[in-house]
């Protein structure tokens with residue numbers, strides 16, 4: 001096999017496969033190679049539904065080989081280093097590959113170890129995470145079998161893939177416990193590193209009503225640092241001690257302690273007992289991106305430095321990036337990739353043809369948020385955090401039709417159209 005390729009795509013996930021297929025639809029003569037070591041491909045958006053007991057985990061995984069587009073070369077290796085000034089990547093195995101043009105899309109890194117004890121706690125003692133293929137079915141086991149007590153749902157302070165996923169599962173759990181008649185016995189806490197429930201005011205209003213209805217106590221700017229599955233304790237750091245004291249004092253469990261800092265600016269450490277915990281790890285660019293010349297030096301989490309509208313690398317014009325790995329300040333979702341991929345395709349072809357880059361990505365992203373079983377709010381927005389609704393009705397209102405879109409139509413579209421570059 002030759003080790004030089006006209007277009008080299010790093011990562012054959014949602015972004016890599018979509019963009020490869022779309023490039024070939026536009027120009028069938030292109031010579032494309034995809035580097036990805038994974039045997040399996042996952043439809044991650046359905047893991048929330050798996051955790052809520054309404055989707056089979058086995059339907060979220062397929063063989064990668066069945067989705068690699070015809071007429072591309074699949075290099076089953078993991079990239080370890082980038083040398084963009086010599087148009088070269090090095091793989092973990094030592095293989096070197098060169099290219100004329102490169103598209104970087106190896107996704108995001110789940111930093112489980114940034115929450116002490118989390119990785120070890122997963123999948124037992126009522127601790128789970130829908131961010132892990134193996135744990136998502138356990139989320140449902142613990143929600144289904146919960147008999148009341150303190151339930152904690154965490155959200156880290158870093159950007160994450162699908163910013164809605166940490167609270168989507170909470171709304172479904174609350175609805176399940178309401179219908180089971182045990183909600184009165186549940187003391188529910190959302191421990192979030194963010195400062196609001198949702199960044200777009202129009203959608204935020206809807207979610208605040210859901211929080212209120214479920215009597216969910218929300219701790220903002222609260223950064224989870226440790227989870228002990230055996231002791232069933234969670235520790236988080238916060239500056240909002242007064243607020244935390246107030247909301248915890250209203251809680252049924254009341255099992256908590258606060259180690260306060262010495263001055264107004266210092267961070268206090270809160271330890272709380274739980275009976276059930278759904279945790280989401282902090283996330284960042286994969287380490288091999290962080291340690292490469294492609295990274296944005298100003299970005300503490302090490303994402304690939306691109307122009308947020310053209311998706312072209314800011315310093316290497318023959319390099320583009322899309323998906324969860326970039327520093328574009330959009331919400332990291334598959335929905336965003338649907339709009340990014342055609343921009344990458346058009347602008348990469350323009351670079352090849354020595355034409356100006358004319359396609360622009362406006363930061364579009366979507367977050368389908370189930371507010372109860374059978375109802376979903378489809379939040380769509382762009383870089384300006386303004387709603388960008390597709391349908392001719394108010395999408396801030398949760399609807400059954402949007403629930404059907406999420407649970408039935410989107411999974412079908414993903415495997416049959418999106419990965420094949422036709423939607």
Ligand SMILES: Cc1cc2nc3c(=O)[nH]c(=O)nc-3n(C[C@H](O)[C@H](O)[C@H](O)COP(=O)(O)OP(=O)(O)OC[C@H]3O[C@@H](n4cnc5c(N)ncnc54)[C@H](O)[C@@H]3O)c2cc1C
Nearest residue numbers: 011013014015038044045079106107162323324333334335
């Ligand atoms: C629980 C959950 C719920 C979600 N809900 C939604 C939702 O409702 N709607 C929505 O739009 N999005 C949702 N998402 C987000 C969506 O799944 C991601 O945004 C999307 O998969 C990102 O695509 P990607 O191609 O950037 O990364 P991925 O799809 O993760 O693919 C990355 C690929 O890169 C490969 N790779 C990694 N390292 C290397 C390496 N060193 N060398 C070569 N290849 C490598 C991997 O094997 C993988 O195949 C959700 C995600 C989760 C976890």
